[in-house]
Amino acid sequence: MKLLIPGPVTTMPEVRAVMARDFAPWDNDFRALNARVKQRLLAIAHGDPSTHVALAIQGCGHFAIEAALRTFLPPGGQILVPVAGSYAERMVRLAREAGRVAIELPVPDGTHVSPAAVAAALVANPGVSHVGLVYSETSSGMVHDPVAIGEVVRAAGKRLILDAVSAFGALPIDVSAHPELDAFVFTPNKCLEGMPGMAFAVASIARLLQSAGNAGSWSLDLADIHAQNLRAGPGVFRFTPAAQVIASLDVALDLFDAEGGQPARLARYRANAATLHEGMEALGLNPYVSRQEQGPIVLNVAAPNDPAWNLQAFVDGLKSRGFLISNFYNTASPSFRVGCIGAVDPDDMREFLAATDATLRDMNIRNRAPTQQAA
Numbered sequence: 027m028k029l030l031i032p033g034p035v036t037t038m039p040e041v042r043a044v045m046a047r048d049f050a051p052w053d054n055d056f057r058a059l060n061a062r063v064k065q066r067l068l069a070i071a072h073g074d075p076s077t078h079v080a081l082a083i084q085g086c087g088h089f090a091i092e093a094a095l096r097t098f099l100p101p102g103g104q105i106l107v108p109v110a111g112s113y114a115e116r117m118v119r120l121a122r123e124a125g126r127v128a129i130e131l132p133v134p135d136g137t138h139v140s141p142a143a144v145a146a147a148l149v150a151n152p153g154v155s156h157v158g159l160v161y162s163e164t165s166s167g168m169v170h171d172p173v174a175i176g177e178v179v180r181a182a183g184k185r186l187i188l189d190a191v192s193a194f195g196a197l198p199i200d201v202s203a204h205p206e207l208d209a210f211v212f213t214p215n216k217c218l219e220g221m222p223g224m225a226f227a228v229a230s231i232a233r234l235l236q237s238a239g240n241a242g243s244w245s246l247d248l249a250d251i252h253a254q255n256l257r258a259g260p261g262v263f264r265f266t267p268a269a270q271v272i273a274s275l276d277v278a279l280d281l282f283d284a285e286g287g288q289p290a291r292l293a294r295y296r297a298n299a300a301t302l303h304e305g306m307e308a309l310g311l312n313p314y315v316s317r318q319e320q321g322p323i324v325l326n327v328a329a330p331n332d333p334a335w336n337l338q339a340f341v342d343g344l345k346s347r348g349f350l351i352s353n354f355y356n357t358a359s360p361s362f363r364v365g366c367i368g369a370v371d372p373d374d375m376r377e378f379l380a381a382t383d384a385t386l387r388d389m390n391i392r393n394r395a396p397t398q399q400a401a
């Protein structure tokens with residue numbers, strides 16, 4: 027079965043094989059492994075170990091996002107979140123439930139977060155200390171621009187927190203070029219093609235040291251994790267980690283390096299996305315965003331306007347043909363979504379397109395045009 031969902035993704039057998047072993051997280055061998063994995067992640071982010079550090083936290087991506095919000099914003103602190111999709115909405119909710127003030131900047135459907143709009147919102151809201159940006163908005167498939175947004179955040183003397191969960195590993199991030207960045211967060215199970223169960227942040231060491239005591243949570247405190255690493259060593263955990271996930275990430279990073287690192291991974295995902303986008307059009311289906319707006323991570327396709335359309339039946343038909351896609355959508359009008367990421371290539375995409383055509387025929391879908399014109 028190939029998973030064509032935007033995480034957790036299809037992985038290589040050698041990555042999965044690590045999960046069959048027992049690990050003692052406090053053993054010196056595991057500590058060395060953990061420290062090495064974090065060093066490798068920092069290097070992918072172009073982080074200099076004298077200014078930046080990679081930190082590991084138990085849980086999924088949302089846990090790391092909440093940890094970053096709690097760590098770098100004090101209770102009651104204000105963050106501006108450009109809301110271009112459901113992951114940005116989630117950041118807003120995480121901030122509010124943590125007792126921080128989230129100010130939403132609405133972003134019109136199908137458009138990119140505008141640096142000028144962020145700059146204007148920062149002028150209009152002088153109490154804001156941070157901007158929270160989702161790099162790759164997995165709900166729409168659109169990629170926003172942390173370089174351009176980072177520039178206006180920096181110019182305004184504010185700080186940036188970046189959700190790079192569905193970006194890191196494929197889309198470039200150079201923390202050395204972003205002094206305004208407090209942290210970006212990610213998980214192993216998206217573009218790094220590893221397993222779910224841990225999350226990571228690459229953070230500014232200076233800002234971690236300034237942020238002690240903000241979190242109001244022991245579990246979700248990046249400053250405390252960093253302090254513990256300083257005290258006890260970089261491979262040491264405060265609480266039991268998902269050790270298999272970390273060990274399998276080390277193998278996934280070997281494969282990442284062998285492929286040619288971030289540029290090669292991005293090139294493969296772009297080829298996947300382009301094959302899917304063109305192929306869906308050739309099948310008479312309508313991708314949700316135009317080819318120019320289409321990011322390399324996930325493709326949303328407008329649901330056919332046919333009485334026989336049923337997302338779960340479509341998903342089941344594809345599953346019987348060896349492909350699993352999401353059985354939900356989070357675009358404004360009905361759609362289905364297909365991940366372009368994971369250990370899959372354009373040949374898999376072509377097989378998937380054939381499976382899509384066969385499933386739609388089986389379902390007796392006659393009209394493949396959208397239910398509603400996408401914006």
Ligand SMILES: *Cc1c(COP(=O)(O)O)cnc(C)c1O
Nearest residue numbers: 086087088113162164189191192
């Ligand atoms: C997957 C994802 C997350 C985190 O999801 P979890 O289920 O918590 O791992 C956060 N942000 C974006 C943009 C994502 O794609």
